[in-house]
Amino acid sequence: MTTLLSVHGLKVAYGGIHAVRGIDFEVASGELVCLIGANGAGKSSTLKGLMGLVPHGGSIHFDGERVQHAATHTIVARGLALVPEGRGVFGRLTVAENLDMGAYIRRDKPGIKADLARAYEHFPRLAERRAQLAGTLSGGEQQMLAIARAMMGRPRLLLLDEPSMGLAPLMVQKIYETIATIAGEGVTILLVEQNANLALKVSHRAYVMESGAITLSGPSAELANDPQVRAAYLGE
Amino acid sequence: MLDSLRRRPRLAFALLAVLLAALPFIMGFGLGNSWVRVLDFVLLYVLLAIGLNIVVGYAGLLDLGYIAFYALGAYLYAWLASPHFGLHLPFWVVLPIGAAFAGLFGVLLGAPTLRLRGDYLAIVTLGFGEIIRIFMNNLNAPFNLTNGPQGMNLIDPVSVAGFSFGKTLHIFGLSLPPTYFYYYLFLAFTLLAIFIALRLQDSRIGRAWAAIREDEVAAAAMGINTRNLKLLAFAMGASFGGLAGGLFAAFQGFISPESFTLWESILVLCMIVLGGMGNIPGVILGAVLLTMIPEALRYIGDLQRATLGHVVVDPSDLRMLLFGVALVGMMLFRPAGLLPSRQRKREFAAEDGVAEQEQASLYDAKA
Numbered sequence: 001m002t003t004l005l006s007v008h009g010l011k012v013a014y015g016g017i018h019a020v021r022g023i024d025f026e027v028a029s030g031e032l033v034c035l036i037g038a039n040g041a042g043k044s045s046t047l048k049g050l051m052g053l054v055p056h057g058g059s060i061h062f063d064g065e066r067v068q069h070a071a072t073h074t075i076v077a078r079g080l081a082l083v084p085e086g087r088g089v090f091g092r093l094t095v096a097e098n099l100d101m102g103a104y105i106r107r108d109k110p111g112i113k114a115d116l117a118r119a120y121e122h123f124p125r126l127a128e129r130r131a132q133l134a135g136t137l138s139g140g141e142q143q144m145l146a147i148a149r150a151m152m153g154r155p156r157l158l159l160l161d162e163p164s165m166g167l168a169p170l171m172v173q174k175i176y177e178t179i180a181t182i183a184g185e186g187v188t189i190l191l192v193e194q195n196a197n198l199a200l201k202v203s204h205r206a207y208v209m210e211s212g213a214i215t216l217s218g219p220s221a222e223l224a225n226d227p228q229v230r231a232a233y234l235g236e
Numbered sequence: 237m238l239d240s241l242r243r244r245p246r247l248a249f250a251l252l253a254v255l256l257a258a259l260p261f262i263m264g265f266g267l268g269n270s271w272v273r274v275l276d277f278v279l280l281y282v283l284l285a286i287g288l289n290i291v292v293g294y295a296g297l298l299d300l301g302y303i304a305f306y307a308l309g310a311y312l313y314a315w316l317a318s319p320h321f322g323l324h325l326p327f328w329v330v331l332p333i334g335a336a337f338a339g340l341f342g343v344l345l346g347a348p349t350l351r352l353r354g355d356y357l358a359i360v361t362l363g364f365g366e367i368i369r370i371f372m373n374n375l376n377a378p379f380n381l382t383n384g385p386q387g388m389n390l391i392d393p394v395s396v397a398g399f400s401f402g403k404t405l406h407i408f409g410l411s412l413p414p415t416y417f418y419y420y421l422f423l424a425f426t427l428l429a430i431f432i433a434l435r436l437q438d439s440r441i442g443r444a445w446a447a448i449r450e451d452e453v454a455a456a457a458m459g460i461n462t463r464n465l466k467l468l469a470f471a472m473g474a475s476f477g478g479l480a481g482g483l484f485a486a487f488q489g490f491i492s493p494e495s496f497t498l499w500e501s502i503l504v505l506c507m508i509v510l511g512g513m514g515n516i517p518g519v520i521l522g523a524v525l526l527t528m529i530p531e532a533l534r535y536i537g538d539l540q541r542a543t544l545g546h547v548v549v550d551p552s553d554l555r556m557l558l559f560g561v562a563l564v565g566m567m568l569f570r571p572a573g574l575l576p577s578r579q580r581k582r583e584f585a586a587e588d589g590v591a592e593q594e595q596a597s598l599y600d601a602k603a
Binding site for chain 2: 150
């Protein structure tokens with residue numbers, strides 16, 4: 001497997017607060033990697049750093065090319081897509097318009113049309129509600145929309161920021177089934193989650209983050225059995 | 237009747253064109269020539285409201301200093317076409333320069349405020365508007381640029397092919413004051429602005445603005461160059477303001493900082509909020525109403541004088557009172573504006589359905 005994303009010494013600071021203190025990690029092509037940790041561990045800041053949404057230090061290579069200090073839109077153009085924390089759907093645009101915005105960087109109309117049809121196939125709920133304002137959807141539907149929208153850009157690496165946040169357990173389960181399906185289609189995914197149990201079940205490898213640093217890493221199945229992880233994140 | 241017109245858009249369009257063309261004559265002969273002047277101001281405010289709507293309605297950037305761009309356009313016109321510097325360039329040269337000049341200042345305002353949103357942006361833009369006005373008020377020394385509070389006068393009227401708009405024309409036994417010619421000139425620019433604004437709304441740029449308005453982080457994550465598009469919104473909005481300012485200077489022949497106070501910025505903002513933010517017909521309606529109603533209220537003074545012998549309530553006080561009442565009433569009964577944009581209308585109509593859907597989707601997840 002080839003390395004798609006490699007990160008060395010990534011730092012993110014807001015004023016004097018160091019949210020991410022120089023972390024290293026890698027994501028190989030076709031992998032589903034998760035980054036777990038408690039609230040405030042620096043997971044979301046890591047993703048924001050990768051997307052160029054916050055100033056950051058260290059080196060980021062995507063597909064062999066350095067990408068840091070690039071503007072967010074050029075990073076998106078290289079094939080990274082973010083499903084932001086709290087979903088970030090465009091509330092006063094319709095479901096269809098939201099999906100359309102997902103394909104903003106693409107110009108191939110037939111390809112976009114085909115992907116739109118596929119998105120509706122994946123998420124029949126969204127097809128039913130295509131003319132409805134995204135802000136009037138339920139939380140779970142909004143999360144589906146956010147994921148479907150990110151997929152419309154045909155990303156090579158999908159970054160998911162806490163897709164389970166604020167959702168009912170059944171909805172979470174459904175979202176995770178969707179993530180597994182997308183991963184099964186060969187899309188590389190970096191998943192950030194507080195819900196360690198779920199994230200470890202669905203992912204191949206995992207990194208554990210604590211106070212801005214990575215403290216543990218390894219195959220997800222191993223981490224799920226690690227007594228330290230079980231104690232800290234799985235409530236045992 | 238409206239329905240049958242809707243089915244025949246060409247006929248409706250032709251009727252509208254005839255009405256717009258005949259309007260100054262209808263108003264002028266029906267109500268007096270002062271109403272033609274009111275019509276001219278209506279068009280200037282429509283132009284301003286359309287420009288501000290690009291910034292506030294499309295891109296969601298609250299701008300409380302918009303009138304500064306109107307001022308910049310007006311002063312630039314005065315600098316290039318008045319005895320002040322002895323320059324007398326023709327209007328078709330000055331107006332584009334004025335629009336570009338205002339657009340440049342739009343970028344100058346936009347660049348340092350890129351990270352600001354909502355109330356913070358509003359305060360900075362409010363400050364910007366005041367700074368421009370105070371500059372205009374004080375730049376008469378050491379070098380006399382603006383003639384200070386006295387303002388600049390003897391500004392050249394618009395003249396087309398040797399025909400000056402500044403004089404009353406006597407033709408076929410009619411005497412047509414300059415307000416008639418300016419009406420058609422302003423109408424042409426307003427129609428152009430409406431056309432541009434409508435095309436922008438449905439364009440790639442317009443969709444990107446809508447995304448930025450809704451969620452800037454998510455918009456950036458879609459690959460939208462949020463910095464450039466926000467600057468473009470500021471620049472486009474500002475250049476519409478600059479164009480309106482240039483037209484205003486030529487029309488009045490005199491400008492002073494007094495015409496560009498914070499109240500004017502608030503008034504234009506009220507027009508788009510009242511009419512329906514983001515929706516061009518709504519914005520036009522807002523500008524028309526808020527310009528015409530205060531003029532109509534002047535008759536209340538005459539009415540008092542006729543019936544009571546003296547003025548009990550000053551119409552200009554009444555105007556502010558009615559403004560306040562109208563805005564509060566609107567927030568209660570039509571929160572999205574008189575003619576809301578399709579999106580806002582749906583938003584306000586659909587809020588009740590959310591809880592119900594949450595239930596439905598949970599049920600869905602079980603299946």
